Amino acid sequence: MSETMYIGIGYLGAGIGAGLVILGAGLGIGKIGGSAVEGIARQPEAGGDIRTTMIIAAALIEGLAFFALIICLLALMNFSKPAVAAPGNAPVAAAEQAH
Amino acid sequence: MLDHVYARVQLAGLSLPISKHLVMMWIVGAGLIIILPWIFRSRLPGMNLARTAVETLVLFVRDGMLAPTLGEHGKKYTPYFCTLFFFILFMNLLGLVPYGATATGNIAVTAALSLCTFLLINLSGVAEHGVVGYLKSFVPHGVPGWMAPFLFPIEVIGLLAKTFALCVRLFANMIGGHIVLLSLTTMIFIFSDINFYAGVFGAIPVEVPMALFISLLEVFVAALQAYIFTFLTAIFTGAALHPH
Numbered sequence: 001m002s003e004t005m006y007i008g009i010g011y012l013g014a015g016i017g018a019g020l021v022i023l024g025a026g027l028g029i030g031k032i033g034g035s036a037v038e039g040i041a042r043q044p045e046a047g048g049d050i051r052t053t054m055i056i057a058a059a060l061i062e063g064l065a066f067f068a069l070i071i072c073l074l075a076l077m078n079f080s081k082p083a084v085a086a087p088g089n090a091p092v093a094a095a096e097q098a099h
Numbered sequence: 100m101l102d103h104v105y106a107r108v109q110l111a112g113l114s115l116p117i118s119k120h121l122v123m124m125w126i127v128g129a130g131l132i133i134i135l136p137w138i139f140r141s142r143l144p145g146m147n148l149a150r151t152a153v154e155t156l157v158l159f160v161r162d163g164m165l166a167p168t169l170g171e172h173g174k175k176y177t178p179y180f181c182t183l184f185f186f187i188l189f190m191n192l193l194g195l196v197p198y199g200a201t202a203t204g205n206i207a208v209t210a211a212l213s214l215c216t217f218l219l220i221n222l223s224g225v226a227e228h229g230v231v232g233y234l235k236s237f238v239p240h241g242v243p244g245w246m247a248p249f250l251f252p253i254e255v256i257g258l259l260a261k262t263f264a265l266c267v268r269l270f271a272n273m274i275g276g277h278i279v280l281l282s283l284t285t286m287i288f289i290f291s292d293i294n295f296y297a298g299v300f301g302a303i304p305v306e307v308p309m310a311l312f313i314s315l316l317e318v319f320v321a322a323l324q325a326y327i328f329t330f331l332t333a334i335f336t337g338a339a340l341h342p343h
Contacts, residue, residue, distance in 0.1 A: 059327040063264055066271030 006078050014076040017068065025065035029058045100277045102205060123202040127189045131182070160184050164330050168337035176336070179219065184329040187212070191273060191321030195314060203324075204273040206266070213266035216332045220258070224339035236342040261335060265328060272324045276317040283310045 036054035040047045104116040138149045161177045169176060187203060194201025202208050224233040237254040238247045283306050291298025 055323070056327065056330065059268075059323060062272070063268035066275060067264075067267055069275060070267060070271055 010075050010078045014072040017072045017075065021065050021068040021072070025061055028061045032057050032061070100200075100204060100274065100281060102200075119200045120202040120205045120208065123190065123193055123200050124208065127186060127193060127202070130189065131185055135185075156184070157181050160329065164326075164333045168330075168333045169340060170337070173337070173340070176223075180329055180333060183212070183215075183332065184325055187269070187328055188322060188325040191325060192318070194273065194277070195317055195321070201273045201277065203269055204277060206270045209266045209270040212269070212328070213262045216265060216335070217258075217262045219332065220335050220339045223336055227340050233339070236339075239342070258335075261331075265331060269324055269328055272320055276313065276320060280310055280313055280317070283313065 032054055036050050039050045102118045102120050104118045105122070106117045108115045108117060135153065138146055138153055141150075157177075160181050161174060165173050165177060165180060190202045190208075193199045194204065203212075221233075224236065227233070228236060238250045242250060287298060287302045287306050290302035
C-alpha cells in the first residue's frame with residue numbers, strides 16, 4: 001500500500017465514521033430533549049429537576065460521541081500505520097514488501 | 100492546542116519539560132491558593148461581590164451535588180469536590196483568553212484527574228466498609244451464588260471503564276472545541292490561497308462570526324464539563340459508599 005493509499009483510506013474511514021457518530025448522538029440527545037420538554041409541559045413545577053437530569057444524560061451521550069471522535073482522529077492521522085520505506089529502514093521495507 | 104515546551108528541568112536523571120499546559124496549571128493553582136483565601140478573608144467592601152459569587156458556587160457543589168448522592172455525612176468531602184470543580188472550571192476557562200492554553204486539553208492532565216477520582220472511589224469505599232466489605236459490595240444482594248463469579252469481573256471492568264470515560268469525555272470536549280475553532284479560522288487561509296478576494300470578502304464575513312459563536316459555546320461547554328466531571332465523581336463515590 002502506498003503512502004497516499006494510507007492517507008486516502010484514513011480520510012474515508014474518518015469521514016464515514018464521524019457521520020455515523022453524529023447520527024447516533026443526534027438521535028439519542030434529541031430523544032432526551034423531546035421527553036424532557038414533554039415532561040416539563042405536563043408538570044411545570046418539576047422543571048428544575050427535569051432540566052438537570054436532561055443535561056446530565058445529554059453530557060453522558062455526548063461523551064460517547066467524543067470517544068468515536070477520538071477514534072476517527074486516530075484513523076485520520078494514521079497512528080497505527082507501519083513505517084514507510086526509507087533508506088535506513090531496510091528490514092521494515094522488506095517486511096512491507098512481503099505483505 | 101499543542102503543548103509548547105519552554106525549558107527542561109534535569110531532575111533525578113529525567114529531563115522534565117516545562118510546557119505551556121504546565122504553566123497554565125501553575126497559574127490556576129496559584130490563583131486558587133492565593134486569590135480565593137484573599138477573597139474570603141478580605142475586609143474590603145468591594146470584595147463582597149466576589150465572595151458571594153464564590154460562596155454561591157461552593158453551596159451549589161455542596162447542596163446540589165453532594166447532598167443528593169453522598170447523603171448528609173458526605174458533606175465532609177466538600178473540600179475535595181470544591182477543589183476539583185474550581186480547578187477544572189478555571190483550567191477550562193483559561194483556554195479561552197488570548198495567550199492562554201487549555202490544560203485539560205492534554206490527556207495526561209485529564210488522566211491524572213480521573214486517577215484521583217479512581218483513588219477517591221476505592222479509598223472511600225475501603226474506609227467505609229473495610230477491604231473485604233468493599234470487595235463484597237461489588238456483587239449486589241439477592242444475586243444467586245453461582246452468578247457472583249460472573250458479576251465481579253464485570254463490575255471491576257465497569258469501574259475502570261467509568262474512570263476512562265471521565266478522562267476521555269473531559270479531554271475530547273475541550274480539545275474538540277479548539278479543533279473546530281482552528282478549522283474555521285484556517286478556512287480563511289484556504290480560501291485566500293484560491294483567490295485573494297474570495298478569501299477576504301467571502302470567507303471572513305462567514306468564518307469570523309462563526310468562530311465567535313463557537314467561542315461562546317466553548318464558555319458554556321467549559322462550565323458544563325466541569326459540572327459533569329464533579330457530579331459523576333460524586334455519583335460514583337456515592338455508589339461506593341452506599342451500595343444498594
